[in-house]
Amino acid sequence: MPAKKILMLVGDFVEDYEVMVPFQMLLMVGHQVDAVCPDKKAGEQVATAIHDFTVYQTYLEKQGHNFTLNAxxxxxxxxxxxALVIPGGRAPEYLRLNPQVIEIVQHFAQADKPIASLCHGPQILAAAGVLDGKSCSCYPACSSEVTLSGGTFVEASEGFDNAHVDGNLVTAPAWPAHPAWIRAFLEVLGTKITL
Known part of the structure; x- marks a missing residue:
């Protein structure tokens, strides 16, 4: 199967692991990944955030690495x-306000191209109106947006390490799901890895 050309939508305070790991993994297996951010050019950077689970009732946020855009x-x-990849973090809450971002997401959904999204990324899917009739995993705090947009929320496993596939839509609750989420996305892409 030839290499795929994959678009990744990011913005300031995208979750560090959720942009870095999939970007590097998809490149590692030979795909082309173009990471873009509205109003920014190739060579510019976005700040990332590291979200961790502690004793608090919600996650803790620290500034992560800067991530360099390549498109x-x-x-x-x-x-x-x-295909399209939408990482989580805080970026989706404002990226979903950009009409061009919404049009891009709608294009991928209408063309039935693979879409991988996790954590808060489904906020953009919900805003684009592409979850109606779909089942979707996400960070639990975003579950209301999934259901209000006509989707069915899929519960996270105890360790947040599960992925969910509905047709060409691959979703997961957070970065602990990377192994399952990336594996599922590669399967949807038709990527064959031999050992």
Whole structure:
């Protein structure tokens, strides 16, 4: 199977692991990944956030690494991509306000191209109106947005390490699910890895 061309939508305070790990893993297996952010160009950076689970009732946030974009948002053509990745963190809450982001997501959904999203990423899917009739995992705090947009929320496992597949939609609750989520996404992409 030839390498896929994958678009990754990110923004400031995207979750550190949720952008770094999939970006590097997808490159490692030979796919092209273009990471873009509205109003930013290739070579510019977004700040990331590290979210961790502690004794508090919600996650703790610290600033992570800076992530360098390798493509320019204003120059992309969604039709030229085979798949879409939407990491979580705090970026989705404001990226979903961008009409072009919504149009991009709608293109991938309408064309039935693979979409991988996790944690807070499904906030963008909900805002784009592409979850109606779909089942979707996400960070539990986003479950209301999934159900209010017509989707069915899939509970996270105790360790947040499960992924869920509904057709070409691959979702997961948070970064502890990376092994299952990336494995499932590679299967949907048709990527064959031999040992």
């Amino acid at each position: 320019t948002f204003s120059e992309i053509a969604p039709t030229s991509y085979d």
